[in-house]
Amino acid sequence: MPPEPAALATDGLTKRFGAVRALEDLSLRVEQGEVFGFLGPNGAGKTTTIRLLLGLLAPSGGRATILGEAVTLGGAAWRSAVGYLPGDVAFWPQISGQRTLDFLASLSRREPVERAALLDRLGLDALTLRRAVRTYSDGMRQKLGIVQALQCRPRLVLLDEPTKGLDPLVQQAFYEVVADLRRRGTTVFVSSHVLSEAQRLCDRVAMLRAGRLVFAGDVADLRRAERRRVTAAFAADVDPQTLAHFGAPVASTPREIVLLVAQEELPALVARLGMLPLADLVVEAPSLEEAFLERYR
Amino acid sequence: MRVGALLEHLWRRHRGAMLLLAAGNAFFQWAITRVVPAASQTGLVRELLDLAPAPVRVLIGEDLVANLSARGFLGFGWVHPFPLLLLGVWAVRVSAGGLAGEVGSGTMDLIASRPVARSSQVAAAAVAVAAGLVAIAGAGWAGTALGLQMRSLEGVAAPDLLPVAGMAFLLFASAGAVALFVSATRRDGGAAVSWCAGLLAGSYVLDYLARVWSAIAFLRPLSLFRYYDPQRILREGVAAQDVAVLAAVGAAGLVLAFATFARRDL
DSSP: OOOOOOSEEEEEEEEEETTEEEEEEEEEEEOTTOEEEEEOOTTSSHHHHHHHHTTSSOOSEEEEEETTEEOOSSOOGGGGGEEEEOTTOOOOTTSBHHHHHHHHHHHHTSOOTTHHHHHHHHTOOHHHHHSBGGGOOHHHHHHHHHHHHHTTOOSEEEEESTTTTOOHHHHHHHHHHHHHHHHHTOEEEEEESOHHHHHHHOSEEEEEETTEEEEEEEHHHHHHHSOEEEEEEESSOOOGGGTGGGEEEEEEETTEEEEEEOGGGHHHHHHHHTTSOEEEEEEEOOOHHHHHHHHHO | OOHHHHHHHHHHHHHHHHHHHHHHHHHHHHHHHHHSOOGGGHHHHHHHHHHSOHHHHHHHOHHHHHHOOHHHHHHHTTTSHHHHHHHHHHHHHHHHIIIIIHHHHTTHHHHHTSSOOHHHHHHHHHHHHHHHHHHHHHHHHHHHHHHHHHSOOTTOOGGGGHHHHHHHHHHHHHHHHHHHHHHHHOSOHHHHHHHHHHHHHHHHHHHHHHHHOGGGGGGGGGSGGGGOOHHHHHHHOOOHHHHHHHHHHHHHHHHHHHHHHHHSOO
16 A cells, blocks of 8 residues: 655745745655644744745745645645635635635535534634624634635645634634644644644644754654753852853852753763752753744744 | 636625626716707807817817717717726726735635636636626617617617727727736736726827827827727728737737736745
């Protein structure tokens, strides 16, 4: 039996806008059924990557495949299996939410089998859907954007900053929707700069910086690869310089020192601390936020 | 191909404007039949027209000035800037809005990320432009027909105006195809509207200036309006050469629009 094609894969994908390198040599593979986080600060190339994957932009180099089929600029059939939420989702202001969903479902060539459940979970009622979209708040527009992306039960979902403008309760409902997608085996590719969100949702993440891939792997690997935050408290005064070579001091007083320490340095540090009047020791794994910031520092 | 769904979508977006433009043209052409001077009034009208400077007489239509016939007046109704503006507004609005407008507002992402061929999007916009022009030009003719039912004018019948309405359609369909090409190259609806309106207005002004200023008369064939002369149509019938030129420009505009939009970044 041939191996299942990747949900999406890129090979040396590159995009330049004139002299500006928006994306450089991106090679990435996302397996079917994964929830994959695509992280990076604004302007890192996340949206450009998604638009290349959808064939909205033509690459300057490299190639991409979606569900095993080459991405082209045309209206290829694989798009019927893909749901997409743009980063700044825009609708036709004078058209109602209901008509908008009907129109977009008709273009997808699939029945909107998930629409009712999604509307219910995200709190968009029938009365709201009958109103023109111009009367919607930003949050309501974002909910409509999520529904249009997921209503036809796509096999692959590309979500660009999906929780932008959502209040915490709706964010929670959205996380549950993603959890359901994962259970059903839908591949979710979610771009975000909200790191706690990626930490919560994703199996694996990739990080972009200035159009280049700086990390791709498990969330746990990323955190493991980053330095630990070690806080040591002492029963008597200690010269911080005696520990400085184990890592980067963050803060120090004669009775407490905080260091960022590489994982492989930890045994030596603990051994050295044992020779000091140690009163307390806390070793913390970095949050994704800290790991992220460290990558971009 | 999702042309049907795209057309329905365009209809929902532009139906109000189309009905308004069609009603405006119908009313205007009906009103023209009401103001055609009776035979007893032509002397006074001729005196007034003789007072007008030559450039104004050119604008009104030299045939009308020369003959002062009911046919000439009704022909004037189809070169008056008002119906030209109505038809032009539709051609530019739908062409620019259908492609560049969707790209600029961000809604193109929702369409183009679905299994919709880019050629379907251009085709839908082209059909919408053409259908609206048929409706607006047809409504103008219906206005004339209604006016002639209410007031019989010597030497002219409603069917005589059909070729004029047809050529008005062809003129703006051709302009719409060029506008569609412009729209296919732009990233913003406002810029596309400016370009298309500028080209259309420039074409109109060039035709007018080339008629009143002999030094630039050789440039007149470059204007689309050179190939649209209602008074000559009423006198001699439709010239095959005019049809051929307008059709060729329209076809070229469409081909360029399809080719450009298929390859561009959205």
